[in-house]
Amino acid sequence: MADRILFVAGATGDTGGATIDALLGAGEKVRTLVRKESEKSERLKSKGVDVIVGDLAELDDVARALQGIFSAYFVFPIEAGGVQASAYFAQAAEEAGLTAIVNMSQISARRIAKSHAARDHWISERVLDGFKTPVTHLRPTFFAQWLTYPGQVANIKKDGVIRLPFGEGRHAPIAAEDQGRVIAAILREPGPHAGKVYPLYGPVEMNHHEIAAEMSRALGRDVKYEPIDLELFKKRLDSDSKFSDTFAQHLLSVALDYQNGVFAGTNDVVAAITGEPPMTVETFVRRHAALFTD
Numbered sequence: 001m002a003d004r005i006l007f008v009a010g011a012t013g014d015t016g017g018a019t020i021d022a023l024l025g026a027g028e029k030v031r032t033l034v035r036k037e038s039e040k041s042e043r044l045k046s047k048g049v050d051v052i053v054g055d056l057a058e059l060d061d062v063a064r065a066l067q068g069i070f071s072a073y074f075v076f077p078i079e080a081g082g083v084q085a086s087a088y089f090a091q092a093a094e095e096a097g098l099t100a101i102v103n104m105s106q107i108s109a110r111r112i113a114k115s116h117a118a119r120d121h122w123i124s125e126r127v128l129d130g131f132k133t134p135v136t137h138l139r140p141t142f143f144a145q146w147l148t149y150p151g152q153v154a155n156i157k158k159d160g161v162i163r164l165p166f167g168e169g170r171h172a173p174i175a176a177e178d179q180g181r182v183i184a185a186i187l188r189e190p191g192p193h194a195g196k197v198y199p200l201y202g203p204v205e206m207n208h209h210e211i212a213a214e215m216s217r218a219l220g221r222d223v224k225y226e227p228i229d230l231e232l233f234k235k236r237l238d239s240d241s242k243f244s245d246t247f248a249q250h251l252l253s254v255a256l257d258y259q260n261g262v263f264a265g266t267n268d269v270v271a272a273i274t275g276e277p278p279m280t281v282e283t284f285v286r287r288h289a290a291l292f293t294d
Contacts, residue, residue, distance in 0.1 A: 005029045006187050007065065007072035009056060009089075011049065012040040014145050015104060018180025019073055019187070020049060026188065033065040056085045063092040071187045075104035076124075078117045078247045086124035090131040100190030101135045102183050103128055107199060108257050109139060115253035117246060125197075134194035136186050141201050141263045144173040144284045147215065153291050162212055162225045165233040165255045171263040172202040173211065178270050178278040185273050193273075201266040202278045211281055218285035219292055230255060 006023055010016030011032035023030050024047060031050040034041045041051050054061030056076060066072060066089075074089050076082045086103075093101055109121035128135045146152065147162070155161050179200055186193045206214070208225035215223040230252060237248040257263065270278040279287075 003029075004070040005031050005050070005068055007031050007033075007069045008183075008187075009033060009073055010075040010077075010104075011044055011051075012038075013075070013077075014143065014176035015075060015179045015183065016073065018177045019183040020044070020047070020180075022180050022184035023187065024048065026184065028184075028188065031065065031069065033061065056089065057081050059088040059092065062088050063095060066092045066096040066098060069093075069096060069098055071100040071102070071190050072098055073102045073104070073183050073187060074128075078250050079244060080246055082117065082120045083123050083127060086127045090128050090133065093133045094131050098133050100187070100194060101128060101133050102186050102190070102193075103135055103137050104183075105137050105139045107139045107141045108254050108262050113253070114256070115250045117250040118254065118257075134190065136190065136193040136195070137197045138179070138182070139197060139199045140174055140179060141171045141199070141265070142173060142258070143179075144175040144202065144279075144281060146173070147211070147281075147285065148288050148291050156215070156219075156223055156292055157294065160221060160223050162208060162215075162223065163228050164208060164225075165228050165230050165259075166208055167227055167259040168207050169258040169261065169263065170205050170207045171258065172205040172266040173281050173284070174200050174202040174270070175279050175284045178202070178274075181274045181276070182270055198269050198273075199265065199267060200269055203266065203280055205264060205266045206281070214281040215285050218282045219289060 006028050008016050008019050008030055011020055020030050033052050033054045035055055045051050052065045054065060076085045105121045105125055106118055108118040111122055113119040125137050155163055212223045212225040234252055237243050
């Protein structure tokens with residue numbers, strides 16, 4: 001175990017970063033692939049992570065990164081090229097003789113998904129399953145991190161309002177930190193999880209009025225939920241240059257899925273795999289409370 005290396009994609013993102021912290025905390029050696037050197041990659045190096053510069057969308061880069069790896073976490077951003085990147089990753093993993101892959105999918109991944117990205121996640125699952133390396137697919141509901149994205153934080157700081165097009169739909173928000181613990185546990189002992197598909201949820205299913213109430217308790221100030229319609233949401237996405245067409249189409253589609261119950265549910269997967277239950281919204285917001293203060 002001391003000599004093995006585990007690979008984590010998306011190391012500068014939410015789940016990748018949480019996974020690396022969990023693995024390093026358990027004494028594991030970790031390698032990652034980053035598109036370019038930056039302050040974030042330097043911080044990873046300072047933690048002892050083996051950082052390789054390359055691109056998940058380039059087969060040779062992935063093959064180089066996976067040489068000598070025991071098991072690997074694969075995640076690809078909501079952008080074009082996810083299916084091809086999945087195929088490249090599976091091919092490189094097979095060539096390198098990996099023991100297992102943990103694949104980040106999403107709860108809305110299915111053949112009939114209206115979101116192009118969600119449908120591509122479903123196709124990517126099928127692609128990965130077609131190779132020899134055993135795969136575990138993770139399908140999380142909406143992350144608790146949605147509450148800490150700049151647009152939401154700005155609204156909450158300004159007038160104490162969450163504005164989203166989710167109607168009265170429900171879900172059990174799951175923190176990336178808890179997903180990282182799940183991913184790390186599977187990477188370390190992948191055998192029992194081979195071929196499994198795990199929906200991932202937080203501990204309590206709520207609507208956004210109830211989520212706002214949890215935030216109010218955590219922050220000590222009044223937070224309300226204000227549903228907005230899809231047309232207004234689309235106008236906001238269209239006016240924001242940071243959203244690609246792919247990402248905007250995904251958000252609009254999953255907002256409707258959310259209203260129709262696709263993201264609802266809860267289970268005990270996090271606790272069963274890691275031995276610890278996932279954190280509540282109130283606990284999550286308390287941990288990130290500094291984001292909501294001036």
